[in-house]
Amino acid sequence: MSLKYAILGVLKLKPHTGYDLKKTIEASVAHFWSADQSQIYRTLALLVTDGLAEVEVIAQDGRPDRRVHRITTTGLTALREWLASPLPPETPHDAFLVRVFFVGELGIPAAAGLLQSRRDEADSALSRLTALVGQERGEPVDLAHALRRATLRNGIRHAEAELAWLDETVAALP
Amino acid sequence: MSLKYAILGVLKLKPHTGYDLKKTIEASVAHFWSADQSQIYRTLALLVTDGLAEVEVIAQDGRPDRRVHRITTTGLTALREWLASPLPPETPHDAFLVRVFFVGELGIPAAAGLLQSRRDEADSALSRLTALVGQERGEPVDLAHALRRATLRNGIRHAEAELAWLDETVAALP
DNA sequence: GTCTTATATATGTATAGTCTTATACAGTCA
DNA sequence: TGACTGTATAAGACTATACATATATAAGAC
Numbered sequence A, B: 001m002s003l004k005y006a007i008l009g010v011l012k013l014k015p016h017t018g019y020d021l022k023k024t025i026e027a028s029v030a031h032f033w034s035a036d037q038s039q040i041y042r043t044l045a046l047l048v049t050d051g052l053a054e055v056e057v058i059a060q061d062g063r064p065d066r067r068v069h070r071i072t073t074t075g076l077t078a079l080r081e082w083l084a085s086p087l088p089p090e091t092p093h094d095a096f097l098v099r100v101f102f103v104g105e106l107g108i109p110a111a112a113g114l115l116q117s118r119r120d121e122a123d124s125a126l127s128r129l130t131a132l133v134g135q136e137r138g139e140p141v142d143l144a145h146a147l148r149r150a151t152l153r154n155g156i157r158h159a160e161a162e163l164a165w166l167d168e169t170v171a172a173l174p
Numbered sequence C: 001g002t003c004t005t006a007t008a009t010a011t012g013t014a015t016a017g018t019c020t021t022a023t024a025c026a027g028t029c030a
Numbered sequence D: 001t002g003a004c005t006g007t008a009t010a011a012g013a014c015t016a017t018a019c020a021t022a023t024a025t026a027a028g029a030c
Helices: A002-013 A018-028 A037-049 A073-084 A095-106 A108-135 A143-171 B002-013 B018-028 B037-049 B073-084 B095-106 B108-135 B143-171
Strands: A053-058 A066-071 B053-058 B066-071
Touching (some): A002 A018, A002 A073, A002 B095, A018 A037, A037 A053, A095 A108, A143 B095, A143 B108, B002 B037, B002 B073
Antiparallel strands (some): A053 A066
8 A cells, every 4th residue: 555655755745635635646656656536535534543644624715624634753654664664575467468468369450559559658658757857957966856856767768668669569570 | 457358368268267277377477467366266257257258167076176267259259359449548556666756765775775675676577587588489470479478578678677777776876 | 608627525336456264185295 | 194285266354446426616718
């Protein structure tokens, strides 16, 4: 359950409402972690019942109260423990490769089509990430920012690897 | 729910019991799809109630009956439809990158340690995949086999990309 | 004037997957 | 002889996530 820690990590940077969190997540970690709105609210509630976050209710008129969540010292400890704990074993789930593995059944044109649509996706992912990297010029050079930029570079490296693999694979179709 | 189609795809190659499936999956698609034993049996039962597979019970002595599952024509149609359907949007979930994003909190040694343990994993993934590719020499050159080998190449490309990214990232730590 | 977007939270339901435990016998290794 | 591994199936409990829907108002677009 990394969403729990992703949220704790964001709350550590700054207190957030569920609504804010959704936007912050979309603007920062969305390239490697997607989060559903309802899941965010439920996880936030869980953090509060576990004492890892606390809420300040700010009344508004015409809108529901803002429920601003702040990380607690217990929460900070939990975040640090998670960050220092060993990586759990991976359980890969790549639906695209399942298709590649079995799509031979449909013949070459269908296989080529599948690879082409993947190419389109990888292409647009690559330009999205490249644009984001461009926006980060001028940010601080401290460790935290360097690591955040590194996650973007990771996406770029893998998008490039995917494109190279697609070229090689299309070229080698019998 | 790609497991459903992964199983249908395997059943299309040859009828399987749940037990066999677990082993076939481990030996063929495990590098991009992991499947829990209980999940395999449940999915198999679902395929049968949906008419996508049928069972032949083979009595044994000293062991539970073998329940051999075979794909039906309805199942084959469902598999083909899935293979031809558009790729659903991706919802990325990479717990490792969540850590990288927030691990700055713990300082440079912890960040370097995280990256190093990832390096070990990527290294062993790479040698595992390379060994598998070696074993596939001499297989047929038809479309289906080419695509199956391509999934291994995909894993290799991404493992290499991950290693290159790790080097670059470790070198750039402030 | 109506339609869409933004603000803000919350629940119900379905789907997918993991972990754990249960049952039962045969063969192998020490 | 006792422990471990392999063959074979199954269900319960739990975790994580996604999808849909509900509520209520304001602001801006067309």
